[in-house]
Amino acid sequence: MSSNDTLLSIERLCVSAKAKPDHMLVNDVSLTLAQGKTTCIVGESGSGKSLTALSILKLLSPQLQTRGRIVFQGQDLSALNEQAMQGIRGKQIGMIFQEPMTSLNPVLTIGFQIGEPLTTHLNLHGDALKTRVSALLAQVGIDPLRANSYPDELSGGQRQRVMIAMSIACKPQLLIADEPTTALDVTVQAQVLQLLDRLKQEMHMGMLFITHDFGVVADIADDVVVMFRGDIVEQGSVQQVLNHPQHPYTQALLDCVPDAAGKKMLKPMTYDWLPTPPAGASHA
Ligand SMILES: Nc1ncnc2c1ncn2[C@@H]1O[C@H](COP(=O)(O)OP(=O)(O)OP(=O)(O)O)[C@@H](O)[C@H]1O
Ligand SMILES: [Mg+2]
Structure with a gap:
């Protein structure tokens, strides 16, 4: 992607609890979003999707700390104070929260x-x-x-x-949508998704869309970022990631996409590709 159509770039974002600085909740996450495009962040619960989104707007809880840069329309948001951020939230960057x-x-x-x-x-x-x-x-x-x-x-x-x-x-250039359809029933989900996609096109917004549902990804994404326990395990165009997943975790997530009846999980998620932790270690 050429730099002049980049709307947002997240550069080596790390998030950890101040009380536990060595345990990364978001670990070295980098991604770029082009003007007018949709990037989906996908991953299971607890993988760091919402923390990544909240970091962009500097809305993380005060118990957390971050490292890395967030560059929006060429401006380094990490360097802005709270007052300047208030001028950006809701105006240049819209956000639909998870709840x-x-x-x-x-x-x-x-x-x-x-x-x-x-x-x-x-x-x-x-x-x-x-x-x-x-x-x-x-x-x-x-x-x-x-x-x-x-x-x-x-x-x-x-x-x-x-x-x-x-x-x-306020006609933002970027819309961050954190699981905006999860709480809705399936028919309404589809309508809301369609609405978001139409608005994105009409208003030529970039959209960072968070979901754990690959069905949604297939419908709306241009690019996909797959997160697992704070790490990006795979990223690329929607065609690449859906048709030729490179990482076993992406493959496992794809295998969990419901069948045509919309209910049955085709295969339980497996983690057999994870390295065996040393005896006594726990994944905190
Ligand atoms: N204030 C906090 N202090 C400590 N840990 C936190 C805090 N907020 C979130 N976490 C932890 O960070 C990890 C990532 O959380 P995050 O909310 O980003 O997950 P998520 O991918 O959005 O999950 P979900 O799909 O359930 O919304 C989780 O393990 C969560 O428990
Ligand atoms: Mg979340």
Whole structure:
């Protein structure tokens, strides 16, 4: 990839707990994302996907520490202070968090919540704000007349659409989506995925999409990064990784993709490619 179409590059990111600095939760992770493309980070629970995403926005818990560089549109985010990061979060980089149902405030209307980033970052008020909120609701497939609804008056899929509207309100160049469809049922998952993919294309956003589901990867990814216990074990184009997986872990994950009925696991995950740990050692 040529450097002038690179939107985001993560360079040798390491994350560890301050109390346990030698145990890497994210270990030497490097990846690049081009403008307008989708990179999927895939891996099982605990592999470091969310920590990688949160590191980009500097939203990690204070008990954690990081090393490495995050370069976004040529700017080294690692060097920015909190105030500068607040100007980037929600404006240039949108984020859909892993727990959407708890990310909305139950006592504020959805219209108000979608409007918040527009007021904060773009100083929109009054009729201009209302018009933009209505347009965003329509863009994510919710009737603009629902602007005065509260989150608990909406279905799970609609709430996720509201989260998407909030994340794209300021037309970010990069959207980070952390398992945005996991909590939804299968049909709604497909609709939300389609919506994200369409918005990405319409707005020419880059998307960093986190999932543990290779079915989703096949649908939306241009590039794939496979993580296992904090390490990248494989990365490449979606065709390369899906059709010619090089690493046994990727192969094992692919073998776990549900069959056509959508339920049965074809083969249990195996870890027989892992080196045998020395006696007494544990994978903390
Ligand atoms: N604040 C913290 N302090 C110590 N360890 C943490 C902290 N936050 C996360 N971890 C650990 O870091 C590892 C990676 O966590 P992360 O949330 O990135 O996983 P993930 O790949 O997103 O998993 P999932 O698919 O379940 O969301 C896990 O083992 C987790 O327990
Ligand atoms: Mg996670």
